[in-house]
Amino acid sequence: MKMIKILFIIFFTTISFPLSSGEPSFETWLEDFKELALKNNISEKTFEKSMSQVVFLPKVIKYDRFQPEFYEDTKTYISKRTSQQKIKQGKQLYLKNSNFIDSIDKKFSVEKNLLLALMGIETNFGTYVGKMDILSSLATLSYDKRRSEFFTNELITILQLVDKGIIDHTILYGSWAGAFGNFQFMPSTIKRYAIDYDKNNVIELKSTKDSFASAANYINKIGWKKNQPCFIKVELKDNVPKHLLNTSAKKLNNKKNFIELKKFIIGKNDHNIDPNLIGAIITPDKDIIPNSENLKPAYIVFENYEKILQWNRSLRFGLAVCTLKDKFENAL
Numbered sequence: 456m457k458m459i460k461i462l463f464i465i466f467f468t469t470i471s472f473p474l475s476s477g478e479p480s481f482e483t484w485l486e487d488f489k490e491l492a493l494k495n496n497i498s499e500k501t502f503e504k505s506m507s508q509v510v511f512l513p514k515v516i517k518y519d520r521f522q523p524e525f526y527e528d529t530k531t532y533i534s535k536r537t538s539q540q541k542i543k544q545g546k547q548l549y550l551k552n553s554n555f556i557d558s559i560d561k562k563f564s565v566e567k568n569l570l571l572a573l574m575g576i577e578t579n580f581g582t583y584v585g586k587m588d589i590l591s592s593l594a595t596l597s598y599d600k601r602r603s604e605f606f607t608n609e610l611i612t613i614l615q616l617v618d619k620g621i622i623d624h625t626i627l628y629g630s631w632a633g634a635f636g637n638f639q640f641m642p643s644t645i646k647r648y649a650i651d652y653d654k655n656n657v658i659e660l661k662s663t664k665d666s667f668a669s670a671a672n673y674i675n676k677i678g679w680k681k682n683q684p685c686f687i688k689v690e691l692k693d694n695v696p697k698h699l700l701n702t703s704a705k706k707l708n709n710k711k712n713f714i715e716l717k718k719f720i721i722g723k724n725d726h727n728i729d730p731n732l733i734g735a736i737i738t739p740d741k742d743i744i745p746n747s748e749n750l751k752p753a754y755i756v757f758e759n760y761e762k763i764l765q766w767n768r769s770l771r772f773g774l775a776v777c778t779l780k781d782k783f784e785n786a787l
């Protein structure tokens with residue numbers, strides 16, 4: 456792992472700006488983007504008040520190229536995010552708000568353990584929601600070419616929300632990627648799933664009530680099934696067909712009934728899993744260790760795990776969330 460980290464550090468420290476000598480300046484891009492924004496029914500008044508202080512942020516590009524999901528092995532990634540201290544903090548938050556959180560669990564049919572796990576990993580229970588200027592971050596990533604279309608759409612969406620009075624542009628500080636609030640919602644997620652749960656005519660994603668209700672609504676709407684498993688950790692036999700091994704979070708392929716996957720597992724297989732449950736095998740470290748043939752660690756993941764991937768397309772993120780969820784189940 457040291458070699459992997461060194462390679463990333465070298466890359467991290469040698470990125471130069473502008474991104475390409477043939478690219479238009481950020482200021483020119485911003486002028487062109489204004490035309491696009493106005494065509495998307497964003498008023499000129501909203502654009503000027505929201506975007507007048509927007510600047511290009513080189514460090515955002517560096518963060519984009521150097522995400523922990525790209526270089527931390529699974530064991531390291533999970534252990535950092537599911538510590539006993541994390542469980543202690545989550546338990547304290549729950550005890551302080553137990554009646555409300557229990558009501559959200561019941562209303563949206565989403566386990567409180569999952570909501571606590573998501574909040575714990577995303578923002579350390581609201582203690583680190585990010586301090587980056589979201590509009591500048593989104594503009595920077597829109598100007599960049601790696602995922603320009605995605606971030607341009609997110610920037611248009613947040614401006615539309617500001618234009619409609621749903622979000623106050625002066626409070627838009629969050630992650631380098633443009634995520635906001637206790638559960639780190641992207642603008643498109645705010646638009647689709649955020650709820651003004653306390654009925655005060657403002658969606659406050661840094662408040663306990665609106666943020667928990669919005670997260671539960673999101674998870675419920677994308678198809679989470681309460682009390683169904685996320686994954687099981689397994690040891691694979693050497694003869695497991697390579698085409699069954701998933702290393703990318705973009706799409707899990709070659710799904711099969713659990714009873715069919717069990718034949719590739721070493722051990723007693725006494726996991727108390729419905730044999731007809733559809734699952735897939737993932738070997739998450741193979742994508743960060745070049746030419747690796749190592750089958751460890753390995754997991755069989757189920758439909759609920761894929762719902763977490765819709766939240767964040769990272770195999771290790773999904774495993775960490777589900778691991779912390781299970782730990783909260785035993786702690787609360």
